[in-house]
Amino acid sequence: MKMVTMGLLLLLSLASCSDSKVFLFPVESSSAYVYLIPKKPLNLQAFTLCMRVATEIWGNRETILFAYRTQDADELNVWREKDGRLSLYLRSSKRGALFALPMLSTLSTHLCVTWESSTGTTTFWVDGHRSLPKIYGRGHYVHPNGAVIIGQDPDSYLGGFSKSQSFVGEITDLHMWDTVLRAGQIKKLYEKQYDAPTGNVLNWNSLQYRVYGNVVEKYKSEA
Template identity: 25%
Template sequence: MQSVPGTPQDQDIYGFTVCFRMIAETMSQYNRPVTILTMTMSNSVIFTLRALPFKYELRVRGGGSKLFRPVVPMFVKSSLPWTSLCATWDSATGMTQMWKDGKMSVRKGMWRSQKFYGTPVVTLSGFEGQGTDIHVWDKALPFSSLRAYLKGQCYSPENLLSWRDISYTS
């Protein structure tokens, strides 16, 4: 398990984007849900990403969970052997979406008008492997920024958590 604290926030957060890269055993080998990533703020879990056989589950506090199968090809993966994952959620619309290695899911509605406050802490756990390049933004990023991140190009500067500026523990 690896926990990564971000920058303390003095304002309410009404959306977020979480992106990271990992190398792990094949997630489809598990016949039960495996938590990959959890994000907390003010000591409360606000976001969880779990792997299930051939799909992912995103859970936002207060909004339940949705299953995603990122299958719509948008561009060619360029980060081999790393798996790139991103998830977004917007409080105003309640929409959430997921991207995996250049494939996006359909958007799905979740809880609206939710807000969060505090220091984001991202914890990677539940899989055997490595995680890197973790970033968290305080809004649902537009497609162009997500595409740049997933292709390993320049992308929007993060404001809640930046892999370049963190200290972490294992």
């Protein structure tokens, strides 16, 4: 019994350590971003994207939360709109799925978005709570061979950044899957349960990345 207990404590310790990294974007910038290296190409007919976000951005300003761009197009972007709504755009900068949800703030929010091509069902999750689904991008698929970044919205491949759209705040616990997670799995992620799933496209626990500009990498235990 003691060995089982010790093993469980070790698992809990590993889980709490592995997700403790935080990227802090302290100020508006046209040069600060993190380039994320996925475990597999983003050749997607479905996905789940989750992260924890805290931001200082207020008022009438759009803010990029996640960007994936190929040489040809903005393939997959997640935004906080000027009016505070959250949005998903697939291969478009004009037509997206917009959701009225609790406002992001300086308090950490666990945010997920799920999408699948066959029905176009698109759903946001905020702190474990599911939004009303919307139908968006039915029959679409996400093209591979692009760049995944946080902190900036690229208007060209790894370029064309705008200070007025940059992210300011903290991002951590970012995971991505090439499937739609079940409600129970997303709840485990929000609650940081030791057996919560980890991403098979982007995995925060074993993330490969490159930092550019004024981005501070820190840990949650640091003051």
